[in-house]
Amino acid sequence: MPLLLGCIADDFTGATDLASMLVRNGMATVQVIGVPTGPLPEADAIVVALKSRTAPVRDAIAESLAAADELLSAGAKQIFFKYCSTFDSTDEGNIGPVADALLKRLGAGFALACPAFPANNRSIYQGHLFVGAHLLNESGMENHPLTPMKDANLVRVLSRQTEGSVGLVPFAVVDQGATAIRQAMTRLAEGGRRYAIVDATSDQHLMAIGEAAASHALITGGSGVAMGLPANFRAKGLLPERADAANLPAAGGLCAVVAGSCSRATLGQIGFARDHAPVLELDVLGTPDAAALAAQALAWAEGRLDATRPIVIAASAPPEQVAALQAKLGRDAAGALVEHALSTVAEGLVARGVKRLVVAGGETSGAVVSRLGVTRLRIGHEIDPGVPWTFADPTGIHLALKSGNFGGRDFFLKAFDHV
Numbered sequence: 125m126p127l128l129l130g131c132i133a134d135d136f137t138g139a140t141d142l143a144s145m146l147v148r149n150g151m152a153t154v155q156v157i158g159v160p161t162g163p164l165p166e167a168d169a170i171v172v173a174l175k176s177r178t179a180p181v182r183d184a185i186a187e188s189l190a191a192a193d194e195l196l197s198a199g200a201k202q203i204f205f206k207y208c209s210t211f212d213s214t215d216e217g218n219i220g221p222v223a224d225a226l227l228k229r230l231g232a233g234f235a236l237a238c239p240a241f242p243a244n245n246r247s248i249y250q251g252h253l254f255v256g257a258h259l260l261n262e263s264g265m266e267n268h269p270l271t272p273m274k275d276a277n278l279v280r281v282l283s284r285q286t287e288g289s290v291g292l293v294p295f296a297v298v299d300q301g302a303t304a305i306r307q308a309m310t311r312l313a314e315g316g317r318r319y320a321i322v323d324a325t326s327d328q329h330l331m332a333i334g335e336a337a338a339s340h341a342l343i344t345g346g347s348g349v350a351m352g353l354p355a356n357f358r359a360k361g362l363l364p365e366r367a368d369a370a371n372l373p374a375a376g377g378l379c380a381v382v383a384g385s386c387s388r389a390t391l392g393q394i395g396f397a398r399d400h401a402p403v404l405e406l407d408v409l410g411t412p413d414a415a416a417l418a419a420q421a422l423a424w425a426e427g428r429l430d431a432t433r434p435i436v437i438a439a440s441a442p443p444e445q446v447a448a449l450q451a452k453l454g455r456d457a458a459g460a461l462v463e464h465a466l467s468t469v470a471e472g473l474v475a476r477g478v479k480r481l482v483v484a485g486g487e488t489s490g491a492v493v494s495r496l497g498v499t500r501l502r503i504g505h506e507i508d509p510g511v512p513w514t515f516a517d518p519t520g521i522h523l524a525l526k527s528g529n530f531g532g533r534d535f536f537l538k539a540f541d542h543v
């Protein structure tokens with residue numbers, strides 16, 4: 125099975141989101157954790173999951189290039205750089221600098237940028253990113269603990285992160301379909317633009333954008349814009365029709381949720397779970413000590429673990445409490461403390477027999493998956509759009525890595541009916 129699409133994701137939840145999109149559209153896909161060292165698995169698409177979204181710019185570039193090199197030497201015909209559907213980044217990066225470095229490595233001069241994901245209410249109109257009816261900077265993302273998004277104009281946001289210039293393929297063009305989009309991108313590239321933000325408000329738009337980008341060396345975006353890519357490989361006779369590629373080993377055993385996302389969606393899911401399952405909300409501000417928090421949580425879990433419903437352990441807190449901890453410790457140290465505590469909790473839960481684990485939050489998932497020593501994830505069926513169950517090798521447990529913003533209010537309960 126020749127490798128067709130090589131993907132680099134800037135966080136772990138984003139990687140499973142993308143892998144799930146590709147599986148759903150007929151590509152046999154494997155998610156590998158970190159820059160691969162040995163031989164790559166057989167697959168139509170490989171998604172390398174990095175924890176580079178909030179890493180120092182230089183590290184994010186170095187890891188992304190190392191991943192690209194591995195994927196290219198395994199034969200990848202196109203590279204996909206996956207970032208968040210809410211374009212999570214800072215003025216320093218890392219979306220612009222990583223995309224710049226990948227373009228250079230690929231000897232290409234132009235890439236599209238499209239984080240739209242209509243199934244999860246992310247749409248782009250006139251270059252502005254909306255979450256449902258709200259502009260990005262009024263969606264709650266302006267309060268993100270690590271990557272607060274205070275500007276919805278993606279042309280402006282990306283321009284701040286690159287020395288290249290950024291153009292727009294507007295809705296009126298996108299709505300005309302693949303040929304018009306291809307022509308508009310060619311004009312922008314010939315006019316010296318390095319990037320084009322591409323508007324999209326529907327899956328039909330995303331399919332057309334994917335088709336228009338069939339010949340691009342690099343595509344950048346959310347998982348949505350990947351939905352049109354398998355058809356390009358199929359049209360060239362490179363991708364056979366595949367039977368259901370989303371089957372996992374049978375699941376059983378104790379259930380748990382560990383949450384470090386402070387998004388509105390995750391706070392709502394914790395609120396819902398309180399009425400249906402044991403929920404422990406850690407007082408991080410009161411005990412800013414990772415080992416002590418983890419010990420408290422694991423002591424609480426004793427006797428509460430069950431195979432028919434989950435327990436929920438959350439550090440998640442509303443913006444005022446996050447701000448208070450950050451004022452005390454600094455932004456990065458606060459995030460690192462909580463990630464350390466929650467990965468210790470996850471490790472302790474698995475040692476106590478948890479076999480089905482939901483982790484809420486991208487950075488949080490990165491910390492947990494790394495602590496559990498997971499090297500590969502096999503992708504199963506979706507619980508809600510963008511969040512599949514996965515099977516973790518070599519740990520042998522089922523994991524669902526939930527993007528902070530994804531999932532319905534009942535996600536933490538519903539997940540365990542779907543595995």
Ligand SMILES: Nc1ncnc2c1ncn2[C@@H]1O[C@H](COP(=O)(O)OP(=O)(O)O)[C@@H](O)[C@H]1O
Binds near residue numbers: 270384385386458489
């Ligand atoms: N109570 C808290 N105070 C400060 N930071 C927190 C708290 N709870 C969680 N965090 C940190 O907030 C960040 C949330 O990021 P992440 O896990 O990526 O969630 P999301 O998917 O919503 O972006 C993590 O670094 C996490 O450790």
Ligand SMILES: O=C(O)[C@@H](O)C(=O)COP(=O)(O)O
Binds near residue numbers: 135
């Ligand atoms: O594109 C998305 O929104 C997700 O796939 C994603 O990247 C998740 O990031 P977090 O919200 O930090 O989990």
